[in-house]
Amino acid sequence: MIFQKYAAPKYFYPLAGKCLPWFGWLCILTLVAGLYLGLFVAPPDYQQGETVRIMFIHVPSAWMSMFVYAVMAGAAAVGLVWKIKLTDTFIAASAPIGASFTLLALLTGSLWGKPMWGAWWVWDARLTSELILLFLYLGFMSLQSAIDDPRRASRAGAILLLIGVINLPVIHYSVEWWNTLHQPSSVARIDGPRIHSSILTPLLIMAVAFKLFFISVVLIRMRSDILENEAGSRWLQEQGA
Amino acid sequence: MNWESFFNMGGYALYIWGSYLLAFVILGLNVWLPLQKYRKQRQKIRQQYETAP
Numbered sequence: 001m002i003f004q005k006y007a008a009p010k011y012f013y014p015l016a017g018k019c020l021p022w023f024g025w026l027c028i029l030t031l032v033a034g035l036y037l038g039l040f041v042a043p044p045d046y047q048q049g050e051t052v053r054i055m056f057i058h059v060p061s062a063w064m065s066m067f068v069y070a071v072m073a074g075a076a077a078v079g080l081v082w083k084i085k086l087t088d089t090f091i092a093a094s095a096p097i098g099a100s101f102t103l104l105a106l107l108t109g110s111l112w113g114k115p116m117w118g119a120w121w122v123w124d125a126r127l128t129s130e131l132i133l134l135f136l137y138l139g140f141m142s143l144q145s146a147i148d149d150p151r152r153a154s155r156a157g158a159i160l161l162l163i164g165v166i167n168l169p170v171i172h173y174s175v176e177w178w179n180t181l182h183q184p185s186s187v188a189r190i191d192g193p194r195i196h197s198s199i200l201t202p203l204l205i206m207a208v209a210f211k212l213f214f215i216s217v218v219l220i221r222m223r224s225d226i227l228e229n230e231a232g233s234r235w236l237q238e239q240g241a
Numbered sequence: 242m243n244w245e246s247f248f249n250m251g252g253y254a255l256y257i258w259g260s261y262l263l264a265f266v267i268l269g270l271n272v273w274l275p276l277q278k279y280r281k282q283r284q285k286i287r288q289q290y291e292t293a294p
Contacts, residue, residue, distance in 0.1 A: 039247075050251035054260045061264070097271055104267050108260040115256050217271050224279040231286055241286040 007086045009226045010235040016219045023219065027212035034209050037202035045199075052199065054112040059187075060207040062105035065133055066168055068098030068214060072140075073165045076158035086222075088154045089229075091161070092144065093221035097214055099137035106130060117181050125174035126182040129167060136164040 006012050038056035045052035072091050079087030109127065110120045121127065140160055147153035175184045186194045193200055230236050250257045 044251060049253065050257060051253045053250070053257050057260050057264045100267050100271050104264055107263050111256045111260045111263075115253055213268065213271075217275060220272075220275045220279055224275055224282055227279070227282040227286060231289070236286065237290055240290075241283045 007084050009086070009089075009230050010233075010239075012086060013223060013226050013230075013236075014239065016223050020216060020219045020223075023212050023216040027209055027216050030205055030209035030212060034202050034205035037205065042199050042202050048116060051112060051115055054108055055199075056202055056206045058105060058108040058112055059203060060210040061101045061108065062130065063207055064210045064214060065098060065102035065105050065130065066171060067211070068094055068101060069133065069136070069161075069164070070168060072098065073161045076161040079154060080158050088150070089222050089225050090218065091157065093218045093225060094214075095137055095141050095144075097217050097221075099134060099141070101210070101214075102130065102134040102137060106134065113181075122181055124180040124182065125178035126171065126180050129171040129174050132167055133164075133171060136160070136167060140164075 006015055034056065038053060042053070042056075044050045072094050075087040075090050075094075078084065079091070106127075109130075113122070114120050140157055143160060144153050144157050147156060172185075172188075174180065175182050187200070187203070195203070227236075227241060248254060248258075
């Protein structure tokens with residue numbers, strides 16, 4: 001099967017190298033387009049004024065914080081069942097990126113909260129559950145570095161990731177389940193988005209750019225990881241690094 | 242287009258440009274650090290293979 005073939009470092013390493021420039025350049029292109037539309041074209045919001053522009057960073061980061069976690073948990077489940085080494089490489093590469101997006105979502109949220117709510121931080125459900133997500137990422141990373149045996153580290157990490165999945169619906173529905181300052185979802189709604197296209201378009205383009213960013217950086221990190229683990233192997237010597 | 246009002250952002254410059262600056266720094270480090278590490282490793286491995294018999 002083609003999927004299994006590319007799960008081997010020998011085939012994955014060159015494939016990742018071929019894909020990387022495509023994802024990287026597409027990421028830069030979408031970033032430029034998203035920033036241009038978001039900063040120059042999108043009008044200020046009638047209630048929040050210019051601060052609405054923080055959304056083009058804040059919301060895609062928050063989406064990515066959850067997306068990366070979900071993908072890591074999915075990979076962890078696959079790794080537990082089929083024992084593919086590459087899933088561990090992928091998860092280890094993803095964790096710092098996911099943590100970064102979570103931190104960015106929290107910090108930009110704080111910078112948005114201060115002028116709009118009058119507070120840098122409030123202990124409400126949305127903010128607290130997102131902070132827990134950051135701790136899940138950090139906990140996962142410190143767990144990985146604390147266990148020396150790679151098989152045990154992978155197993156323990158997978159269990160932590162899968163338990164932490166409970167937090168994802170809590171984050172998503174927190175604005176409906178609890179009274180909160182945070183505004184409810186206006187894009188991911190059953191009845192369709194509630195944002196005008198002049199603001200929705202840059203938001204979605206930035207979301208695509210952040211996804212491409214994640215893929216690009218994951219590929220760099222995975223290649224780096226493979227170089228570290230396969231330094232002595234024959235295929236690498238034959239192919240050249 | 243008026244650049245002064247663009248940078249002023251309706252008086253919210255600190256919050257808005259602060260957000261974009263943080264994004265630039267955090268995402269920039271996410272690219273720069275792994276790339277740096279990757280290049281060093283590749284360099285090391287290439288040297289290893291060159292000196293190996």
